[in-house]
Amino acid sequence: xxxxxxxxxxxxxxxxxxxxxxxxxxxxxxxxxxxxxxxxxxxxxxxxxxxxxxxxxxxxxxxxxxxxxxxxxxxxxxxxxxxxxxxxxxxxxxxxxxxxxxxxxxxxxxxxxxxxxxxxxxxxxxxxxxxxxxxxxxxxxxxxxxxxxxxxxxxxxxxxxxxxxxxxxxxxxxxxxxxxxxxxxxxxxxxxxxxxxxxxxxxxxxxxxxxxxxxxxxxxxxxxxxxxxxxxxxxxxxxxxxxxxxxxxxxxxxxxxxxxxxxxxxxxxxxxxxxxxxxxxxxxxxxxxxxxxxxxxxxxxxxxxxxxxxxxxxxxxxxxxxxxxxxxxxxxxxxxxxxxxxxxxxxxxxxxxxxxxxxxxxxxxxxxxxxxxxxxxxxxxxxxxxxxxxxxxxxxxxxxxxxxxxxxxxxxxxxxxxxxxxxxxxxxxxxxxxxxxxxxxxxxxxxxxxxxxxxxxxxxxxxxxxx
Numbered sequence: 001x002x003x004x005x006x007x008x009x010x011x012x013x014x015x016x017x018x019x020x021x022x023x024x025x026x027x028x029x030x031x032x033x034x035x036x037x038x039x040x041x042x043x044x045x046x047x048x049x050x051x052x053x054x055x056x057x058x059x060x061x062x063x064x065x066x067x068x069x070x071x072x073x074x075x076x077x078x079x080x081x082x083x084x085x086x087x088x089x090x091x092x093x094x095x096x097x098x099x100x101x102x103x104x105x106x107x108x109x110x111x112x113x114x115x116x117x118x119x120x121x122x123x124x125x126x127x128x129x130x131x132x133x134x135x136x137x138x139x140x141x142x143x144x145x146x147x148x149x150x151x152x153x154x155x156x157x158x159x160x161x162x163x164x165x166x167x168x169x170x171x172x173x174x175x176x177x178x179x180x181x182x183x184x185x186x187x188x189x190x191x192x193x194x195x196x197x198x199x200x201x202x203x204x205x206x207x208x209x210x211x212x213x214x215x216x217x218x219x220x221x222x223x224x225x226x227x228x229x230x231x232x233x234x235x236x237x238x239x240x241x242x243x244x245x246x247x248x249x250x251x252x253x254x255x256x257x258x259x260x261x262x263x264x265x266x267x268x269x270x271x272x273x274x275x276x277x278x279x280x281x282x283x284x285x286x287x288x289x290x291x292x293x294x295x296x297x298x299x300x301x302x303x304x305x306x307x308x309x310x311x312x313x314x315x316x317x318x319x320x321x322x323x324x325x326x327x328x329x330x331x332x333x334x335x336x337x338x339x340x341x342x343x344x345x346x347x348x349x350x351x352x353x354x355x356x357x358x359x360x361x362x363x364x365x366x367x368x369x370x371x372x373x374x375x376x377x378x379x380x381x382x383x384x385x386x387x388x389x390x391x392x393x394x395x396x397x398x399x400x401x402x403x404x405x406x407x408x409x410x411x412x413x414x415x416x417x418x419x420x421x422x423x424x425x426x427x428x429x430x431x432x433x434x435x436x437x438x439x440x441x442x443x444x445x446x447x448x449x450x451x452x453x454x455x456x457x458x459x460x461x462x463x464x465x466x467x
Contacts, residue, residue, distance in 0.1 A: 011051030011415050012098025015091060016042060016080075017112045019057060019064035019281075042101055043068055045410040047075040052414050056095045058083040063285035088112065092119045099124060106211055107204050110135040117148040124151050124413055128214040129437030131206035133445065133463055136438050140465070143434050151413060152437035154218045157430045158405035158412070161379060164395040165335070165346055166223050173383055175341030177224045180320040184216055184333040189354050191306070191326035192268050195240045195297040200304055202448075207304040209235070209444035213324055216333075217312075218432060218440035220322075223337065226314040227439055227467065231446035232456045235305035239327035245298030257294040258283070267356035268297045310447045329353060332377065342385040349377025435467055442467075 046054045054072065057065045057080045069079040083091040092100070092115060100116040102109055102125040109130045116123050129152050130136050143150055156162055169177060186194075194212070199205040221228065238244065245251025250268065257263035257271055272283040272294050282293045306326040313319050332349040352375045381393040411417065412431060432440075439459075446457040460466050 011049065012053075013055045013096060014046050014052050014099045014101065014414075015056035015058065015095055015097045016054065016068075016101045016103070017058040017085075017088060018102070018104045019059040019061065019068050041406060041410070042103070043071050044075065045414055047072060047077045048417050049414050050418065052099070053077075054080045056081050056083060056091050056097065058085060058088050058091050060085045061285055061288045061291075063288050064281055067280050067285075089115055092116060092121065097121050102126065105198060105204055106206060107131045107135075110138050113139050113150060114142045117142040117146045117150070120146070120148070122149045122151075124153055125437070126153050127218070127437070128152075128206060128210050128441045128444070129434065130441065131204075131210055131445075136441065136463065137465065140434055140438060150434040150437070152218075152432045152434070152440075153409060153413070154215060154432045154436070154440070155405040155409045156215045156219055157222060157432065158408035160396040161346060161348065161381065162219060162223075162405075163430065164381060164393065165337070165344065168344055168381075168383065168393065169223050169337060169339075170225065173342065173385070174337060174339030174344050177226075177316065177318045177337060177339050179318055179338045180220055180224065181336040182216060182220065182320060182322045182333070183335075184213070184322075184324050185328035185331055186212070186324070186326045187328050187331035187351060187354055188268060190331055191328065192240070192297050193270065194304070194326065195302055195306070196270055196295050197293050200295070200299075200302045202303045205304065206441075206444060207235075207448060208306070208324060208326060209233075209308060209310075209447045210441055211444075213308075213310075213322070213444050213447075214437075214440040216322065216324075217443040218436060220312075220320055221436065221439055222432075224314065224316065224318055226316040226318060228312050228443045228446075228459055229315055230313040230456055230458050231310060231443055231450055233308065233310040233447035233450040235308035235447070235451045237302060237305055238307040240297045240306050241302045242298055242300035251298040252296070254296055255299070256292045256296065258292075263294075263296075266296075270294050305451070308447065308451075310443070310450075312443060330377075342383065342388075345382040345384070346380075347382075348379045351375050352377040438463070439467055 043054060046052045054077070057068050059065050062082065065082040069082070072079055081095065099122045100112065102112045102123060104112060106128055107130070109125055113123050113125055130139060139150065142148070168174070194200065194208060199211055205211040217228065239248070242251065252262040252266045254260040254262040257266070257269040258273070263269040272278040282291065286292065308324045310322040311319065312322065330349065330353055331351040335346040337344045354374065379397060381395060382390055383393050384390045442459045442463055446459055446462050449457045449462060
């Protein structure tokens, strides 16, 4: 289904628009708009590969760009030139970029992807590709007119467990796929983090259906090699938010954690001053843009859902039931794929439980998958052929961020690190292009529309284009 961008020219002169912490998916905010971007992930990755050089940074917040440059210096690399957000197109022109990495707030991705395409630059964009239909159409049109390259950075595709699932399904081990059941659980550290910051506002993130679940919808599209066609969903803000916090007794009376006595005993709070990277990027830089990244998850201004059920029908006739819970005591996921020759089950326990630290939920530095979570549990794939004994399928257990997916993705988009040769040729085909990005995002958009209307939504009618 995908036309991989894995064969696009690797390396060269790289620019990044935004300057936050990719592993924690944070952002920079001004009264007008916002930008964020991966520090640890992409800056380190580019510095580690001699075929690439980070030559330019663009952001609203100069302090965060300085943080990137300090990191580059520590890595023995020259500093990148810093451009204010208003000079983005000047950066494209002056720096003669080969590659642009886009990790701004989701709703602004198109503002950077489209000009870069028309400038002939290869674009790598964080997921989701964008957050609404018109922006999606704008990106697709630009790719078509320029014949350019856009890769959506779905790092979950690169987790060895996930490509093993795709391999088993593609090889016919369970026959023709008939249905999928997918349950994803975010715990009260990771899940709560979406409710402390800009993601809590649906107009900026598209809600978890678009921002987070696009990962999962892309995996299913990839696994069963089919396109989503119809979506029905129900979703609610069931746990976070002021009203729910009062009912459960979890709510505490503060706006943000910084300088709040109430927050010191709140297990849902994050304390930016306790973690060196978050302190430098946010605690010490907020005077520039007044971005508060440590807001109360039981506030009254949250506009996204935390509990969502979705039913999807695919082009091959298969259906999927999907559920996302963002307030679970443990983190992980279960996937069951049923075919006419058997059933495949994947279970991953990323963190069996969480305990609060000295001051609220500091999360031991592991909020968004940059390393294995504390209390990591078992991962297993079970194949149940019809009329045969079930068998546990062996596969490589990935190490590092996102189940080993981050390093493999970086090798695919920037080239292998010195001395590293990708041993699995399958990695080259894992890149997701703009069509993959649009289809993953479209399921979330259709689910959001169904939440509002209570009706079944057809994706082709929603997008006004057949993908």
